[in-house]
Amino acid sequence: MTHAVIIGGGIAGLATAYYLQKKSAETGLPIDYTLVESEPRLGGKIITKTIDDFVIEGGPDSIVTTKPWGAKLCRDLGLDDELIPTNDYKRGIFVLNKGKLVDFPGGFRLTIPTEFIPFALSPLISPLGKLRMAMDLFIPPRQESGDESLGDFIRRRLGDEALKKIAGPMMAGIYVADPEKLSLKSTFPQFMAMEQKYGSLIKAMQHAKKNRPTNGAKPSPMFLSLKGGLNDLVKTLVKQLKGELCLGQRVTRLKADKTGFHVFTDHSQTPIYADAVILAVPAYVAADLIEPILPELAQLQRQIRYVSTATISLGYRRADVIKQHPFNGFGFLIPQSEQRKIIACTWTSTKFDCRASDDDVLVRVFVGGDGQEAHVTLPDDQLLTLVKKELSDIMGVTAQPVVHQIFRWVKGNPQYDVGHMERVDAMEALTRQIPGLYLNGSAYRGVGIPDCVKGALETVDYLFEQLHGKA
Template structure:
């Protein structure tokens, strides 16, 4: 019997164990699979709190359907009837600009205007900024294939104002990263492909909008899904469904791997509770710095590269209110904040508008984001101070004076990997340095969203079984 151990019970590790179990059964492979998670619960940053009729997400609140892997897994696990999309009738995002919430113009695709009148009549971008964005139609395409930062790319194609007001808060915010160092290849490769194919982001996004309008339904006859989809009872439902399906996997929670030793042709994992696990293959689906510590004695060069992956800390603060007396219409999905604005928030989602099922009738739910590369110190404030901070900022920005009936704080210390310029090349080097039978998966490598992490877990499972001699 061959033995596979998965280290890390976040969504990448869960996808690895689930896929390995599934493939082993399909192929009749004699493989013993174990999953080790240091926390008492599975799911990593997927954390859902059900409180007083509110569905509160501590980490991700949805997944993108343009990348198929999370959606496919939900359907495979029998969760299709639990899927819900965003409330696209109110699909509006605001930007805090000079102290005022200003609506993003209709027709923006990945911050690129695809409709003329909404863009030119918007007060979000100044006239010089609009003219500079329009220059995208005439600028030559880049001929160098090397990586560049998101900031360099946006500044080159659309100008400084588009970077400061749109790209930095929206796109840098997705990755909780500084756009000046964020790898374009690793985060928004569609921009590279669009420039290469069309010579202009504007022409490319207009073509993409027309193509999307021509395909109102999916090819399989199902109604078109929202770009962002979630589960009715929160994303914890996906974690629970995967965990329930791991009936052939030994799941060990509340214990950490203290050391990874090379044992001739295999490995021994020593747990912090004194137990040991033998393995012929190991998938490290833990944070890069945790994997570095385990690999230090086995492959020090790889450990150094893993240690060099930077992480930042964030917190989310969710506030629930009674709708009676609430002072804002919540007429959109929320707002993002350029770094020039004098506020301590990164962004705020109007959750009960984006997903009405997240709050009981007669209530509203908001979620604020704090921390990131420039204000990590705020994450260490106590719960009371964080709630007070958020209430103060929302009072200033949105005019909300009502007292919340529910407040929930989640902290994510060193949980957001930074994809700096050249990231994918470094990940290729990491993969090449992995000892035989050791594989890497998770948000530190080839995508931070749920679909990407699930896909990495699936790929790692296939590679592990192939190494063990059970290739498809």
């Protein structure tokens, strides 16, 4: 019997365990596994806390639908009836501009205007800024094919104002990253392809819009979640796992020899033997474990920077706040130029149903990210005061929340800096030198849940391919 050890019980490790078990059953190839997680709970960044009727997410709150693997995992687990869509009919997004929340113009797909009227009428971008964006139609495509930063790309095609007011908060915001460091190739490769194919982003978007099917079918929602919160994904998955789960045990050392791997934990002197090891931990943890086996790989893994963030959820009685703000959208983004202490806010109970009772409102505020990490480690009372002051200044909400919950993610967000994809390709090439060693998780080929699940599916396929003879 082949034995695999999965290190890390976040979604990347859990999905690997699930699909390993599934493929073993489907193929009849006997593989069993041990999953080792340092914390006493499974799920990693996925954590939901329910307080009264408030369903509060600490990490991810949604699964994007344009990448199918997150929803696939939910369906494979039988969670179809638990899936809830975003309330896209209320999907307005706002941007803070000179201290005021301004509607993000309709007709934008990510950063690029696809419809003329809402764009022309939007007060968000100055007339000169709009003219500069329109120059995208005439600027020749870049000749070099290598990576560049999101900042350089947007500035080159659409101008500085589009970068500061739209692309920075929206696109870099997803990665809590500095757009001047963020790798375009690793995060928005489709934009590179659009520039090369159509010579202009606006033309490419217009082309895509014209060719969108118009059979009257309802467009699929932008995001999905689960009625009880995303931790239900973890709970359901874990219930179906048949392998050994070792919680509260930190992997401290890895040893490889001709027979396989020896996985040492802080729990026992005796290592766990493994034919295959899947590292589903942050890159800096993987680097320490890999160091004695493949120091070149460890060195590359250490080049992946991590930044810290925190989410602060506040629950209000609707009657207390509704006269102060209508919560008429999914929330707002804040460009760096506004110099606020928070980076974004989700109006959670508008974005999804099942997040608060009809009499309540739930919002979630983000702090931290590249360049703003100091706020993350403030004591709870100071962080709460800071967040309430920001919401009062920006939204006019002065009512006291009836519930609050803070989650800190210290070194929780991998940064895909320029050149990231090349580094990951090199890491994977090095990993292949050690048969039976695999890397998965948000450090490498996508930070979201769907990417981690895709990584799990690919890891399992590759592992079966490699171990086929051995199993």
